Amino acid sequence: MRPTLRQMQYLIAIADTGKFGDAARQVNVSQPSLSAQIAEMEASLGVQLVERSRRGAMLTIAGQELVRRARNILREVEDLKAVARFGRAELSGRLRLGVLPTVGPYLLPLATGDLHRRFPELRLSVREERTVDLDEHLQAGEFDTIISCAIDHENVHHEVLFSERLYVCAPAEDPLSKGEGPVRLKDLKGHSLLTLGQGHRLNAIIRELAAASGALVSTEYEGTSLDAIRLMAEMGAGIAVLPSLYALSEARRNKGLNARLIDHPLARREVSLIWRDTSPLAASLQGLAGPLRAAAEKVLRSE
Structure with a gap:
């Protein structure tokens, strides 16, 4: 009996989460159903794929290799579905x-x-x-x-x-908010810059700007959205750094928003x-x- 696509999906979920319970929630099945499918997969292949313990689930060497191949197989299956959905150029x-x-x-x-x-x-x-x-x-x-x-x-x-440039939005009492025209990189020195959390490209860009300008990246607040960052800046928590698509869209809706362009190649x-x-x-x-x-x-x- 060959492993099924569903069984491969379950094994990948275990690899990603390290726990049967979390894996079951990820693929939206009960834990007993997932465990039974993994056991059936191991029996059909004649090899142990998952090492079970009180701490969780760890893949064996065979399990790691099967997961690597299963990811490729499932990706090819998704591409096959895509071919069926888009059989024409349009x-x-x-x-x-x-x-x-x-x-x-x-x-x-x-x-x-x-x-x-x-x-x-x-x-x-x-x-x-x-x-x-x-x-x-x-x-x-x-x-x-x-x-x-x-x-x-x-x-x-x-x-x-x-390609979009970056703007700063500062609290009303900050000199950056009172000025007009582009902001130079040296103008950011000593300021606390607000950004999204790790894993965002914007976070990486803002950290580069901080390192080049002598600014700091706020460790007290990492926003989950650009709106949240802008509002925190307006409340005095730091300087929001905003991409132009957002900044220009908001400037049209909020005439009181003073967003100033950062004049530097890094701010893009x-x-x-x-x-x-x-x-x-x-x-x-x-x-x-x-x-x-x-x-x-x-x-x-x-x-």
């Missing part, structure tokens, strides 16, 4: 899109109308995730494509959508539409880039 059916939370809410609403007109049979399934999670789930075949920074992903192809990021270099959807995905790029340009042309 986009139709359900497309699983992962997107940075610092991009999605400010880009996708501007693009949906154009996307629907161009691809009326397309249905986007969108999920926001950190950079590191986008990469993991793209490589595992859980996303067909992602919107992220290509520098953070290997074994991919991409279409650049836009390039955002792309990204897919696996083995993806069968490459030709279709290239057609998706145009409307997304046009939507970003509508906002960024006002810089």
